Amino acid sequence: MTAGEFCLAIVGGGPRSTYALERLSATIDRLGGRRLAVHVYDDGGDFGAGQVHSASQPFTSYLNRAAHQVGFAADPSVTDAEPIRDDRPTLYDWCRERFATTGDTTFDLEPADAPKRHQHGQALREMFDAYAGELRGKGVSVVLHAEEVTDLVPADGRWEVVSASGSHHTADQVLLITGHSSNDYSDEDGPGEYLAFARRTGAVYMPSAYPLQEALSLEDPRPGSTVGCAGLGLTAIDQILYLTEGRGGQFLLDDDRLRYQASGSEPAMILAFSPSGVFPYTRPINRKDRPHQGRFLTKTAIDKIRKSSGTDAGDDRPRLDFDAHVMPLILLEMAYLHYRTLFGPVAGDLIVESVHEDYERFLTLPIEPGEVERLLPGVEAVVATLPKQLVPEPMLKRFDWRTILAPIDTSAGMTRSEFRLTYLDFLRRDLDWAVQGNVANSFKASVDGVWRDLRGVLSHAVDGGGLTADSHRRFLEYHRRCQNKVSGGAAPEVMAKILALAEHGVLDLSAGPRAKIAFSDRSFVLHGPVTGLNAELDVLLDARVHAFDPARDIRPLYRNLIGRDVVRLWRNTTPGQADFVPGFLDLDERSRPVGHGSITVLGPAAAARGTYQFSALRPDNNDVVMREIVAWLHGFWAALDHRRLP
Ligand SMILES: Cc1cc2nc3c(=O)[nH]c(=O)nc-3n(C[C@H](O)[C@H](O)[C@H](O)COP(=O)(O)OP(=O)(O)OC[C@H]3O[C@@H](n4cnc5c(N)ncnc54)[C@H](O)[C@@H]3O)c2cc1C
Numbered sequence: 096m097t098a099g100e101f102c103l104a105i106v107g108g109g110p111r112s113t114y115a116l117e118r119l120s121a122t123i124d125r126l127g128g129r130r131l132a133v134h135v136y137d138d139g140g141d142f143g144a145g146q147v148h149s150a151s152q153p154f155t156s157y158l159n160r161a162a163h164q165v166g167f168a169a170d171p172s173v174t175d176a177e178p179i180r181d182d183r184p185t186l187y188d189w190c191r192e193r194f195a196t197t198g199d200t201t202f203d204l205e206p207a208d209a210p211k212r213h214q215h216g217q218a219l220r221e222m223f224d225a226y227a228g229e230l231r232g233k234g235v236s237v238v239l240h241a242e243e244v245t246d247l248v249p250a251d252g253r254w255e256v257v258s259a260s261g262s263h264h265t266a267d268q269v270l271l272i273t274g275h276s277s278n279d280y281s282d283e284d285g286p287g288e289y290l291a292f293a294r295r296t297g298a299v300y301m302p303s304a305y306p307l308q309e310a311l312s313l314e315d316p317r318p319g320s321t322v323g324c325a326g327l328g329l330t331a332i333d334q335i336l337y338l339t340e341g342r343g344g345q346f347l348l349d350d351d352r353l354r355y356q357a358s359g360s361e362p363a364m365i366l367a368f369s370p371s372g373v374f375p376y377t378r379p380i381n382r383k384d385r386p387h388q389g390r391f392l393t394k395t396a397i398d399k400i401r402k403s404s405g406t407d408a409g410d411d412r413p414r415l416d417f418d419a420h421v422m423p424l425i426l427l428e429m430a431y432l433h434y435r436t437l438f439g440p441v442a443g444d445l446i447v448e449s450v451h452e453d454y455e456r457f458l459t460l461p462i463e464p465g466e467v468e469r470l471l472p473g474v475e476a477v478v479a480t481l482p483k484q485l486v487p488e489p490m491l492k493r494f495d496w497r498t499i500l501a502p503i504d505t506s507a508g509m510t511r512s513e514f515r516l517t518y519l520d521f522l523r524r525d526l527d528w529a530v531q532g533n534v535a536n537s538f539k540a541s542v543d544g545v546w547r548d549l550r551g552v553l554s555h556a557v558d559g560g561g562l563t564a565d566s567h568r569r570f571l572e573y574h575r576r577c578q579n580k581v582s583g584g585a586a587p588e589v590m591a592k593i594l595a596l597a598e599h600g601v602l603d604l605s606a607g608p609r610a611k612i613a614f615s616d617r618s619f620v621l622h623g624p625v626t627g628l629n630a631e632l633d634v635l636l637d638a639r640v641h642a643f644d645p646a647r648d649i650r651p652l653y654r655n656l657i658g659r660d661v662v663r664l665w666r667n668t669t670p671g672q673a674d675f676v677p678g679f680l681d682l683d684e685r686s687r688p689v690g691h692g693s694i695t696v697l698g699p700a701a702a703a704r705g706t707y708q709f710s711a712l713r714p715d716n717n718d719v720v721m722r723e724i725v726a727w728l729h730g731f732w733a734a735l736d737h738r739r740l741p
Pocket of ligand 1: 106107108109110111112136137138139141144145146147148157158159160242243244245272273274275305330640650652697698709710711712
């Protein structure tokens, strides 16, 4: 560091580093004649894209967002973000431009198409370089370190940024945007047992999914093998497509449906399984101009319930119980949207009128224990009077939360083949509904309008210790999974491929619900208690994204910061309940460790303050991801002004 120079260290070179450089360069005239150095650290050297969106990842991994809904810069919708740059391409614009200049048809996208993650990575890298170039043009020194930061050591009011190679740089301000990491689960039930079994017997277990090309080579798992995939989320989809299409298999268009043509290099069978036994629902095509505004599930309603029914925790924020206080509002909002979509706005008005008294009572009187569907009788009363024969046949006629959560009824038992056929029917129907979109299809409209559009209201209920300790634990362990299942799925073009693989048979989903791993002498065995499946596996893949957990993180940075009391773990403390310590960091309202205003932490490590901040930037949406960067930037300039450097 040069004398008199102010130094910013950015740890993590993912998308947030691009957004941070964008804001910094847009406001760099504030620097005046002062000198600034920006040091960016990324252990993979993927500056601007990071590991998740790396440009070098396989072509088979999709971005879970329509191309026109991905931005790179602050826009006028973002609170307090002035000045805004005029040139703000979306990922769609960037892909069109790339197609025009290269003729490469993989960039020939429509606005609503799901781009590939490597394409997003290329665009991010280009934007990052452009913003870094702008900063350099204004005399700022931008230095990139392809290194892992392992510690921050206090040094005379500044920080020594220590990296794995042992290098040290002094920083005045540190922005920690390290994103998702991987954990060492060797001491945990499940993964720990699998690792121990694999070590003992030579059975093959792959505990980490990413980077895909490192975890799964083209020969391993070997062609013709039987692979178990523990998970049915987006990570499993990445793995499944990489092991099939990534090994030369092709999807051919046959009568409007995709058909999979194997290459012979893929596994003979990929048995994918999870506790629910089903993939997340297909994400509907977005046909809305603007997000749904809550009619019942609103911040005002949450505030009223907090006052009337919250548990006093000795501060000004009585705690809510998500099941008792929030779920009934969620289901009411979903049912309202569902039937308004099916029967039109007049039916919606009738429902509002019919539930009015129950709803007001729910908000203002102490809430007794009850079913999550407790606010639905007023809805059902209206629906009973409506002409259901007018509803087009492929629509889901009745709103039923329990069926949504468990779409395949296995209560009477099912053979493997029955489950497979029923599930294939379900996948086909769900895909059709997703193509109908989030406005015309009643089921998709209700799920998308509530679990996606009203995430801000859910944050208002949950974040910063909004729930009791017990309820917060259940929210993270159960409700977030339900949310991912119903609204966090992949785009129709991706699920069309999954359907084609399942129809072909290389993807086998017949394990059914509650499938478990058992052990034979030398291999893992997948057991499906409902369908009776028992299959020996050559390889078991773990297909989950690891939650932020400094105690288990394979990188030592946060463990070291906790060890030297720079930051501590956040606790949810509720009288009469055991404290809940989910592993997130304890940060102030500006996302800084208490007592250390020169460090800002954003992303998964800061999830106690923000449940839904882990996605690519969405333009024209006052996106919280950019609002946080803007808030950090204001603090950054204030700190620099305060230093009064020459
Ligand atoms: C597998 C996966 C798929 C996803 N897909 C999507 C999607 O399709 N759409 C979407 O909107 N969101 C997706 N997300 C969410 C994702 O969190 C955000 O899109 C985005 O990547 C967040 O950006 P970030 O910069 O905060 O973190 P990241 O993208 O995680 O980047 C952080 C970077 O910091 C590096 N790093 C970490 N620790 C250190 C250290 N100590 N020293 C140096 N470098 C370090 C990491 O290697 C990484 O390159 C996905 C997440 C995962 C895990």
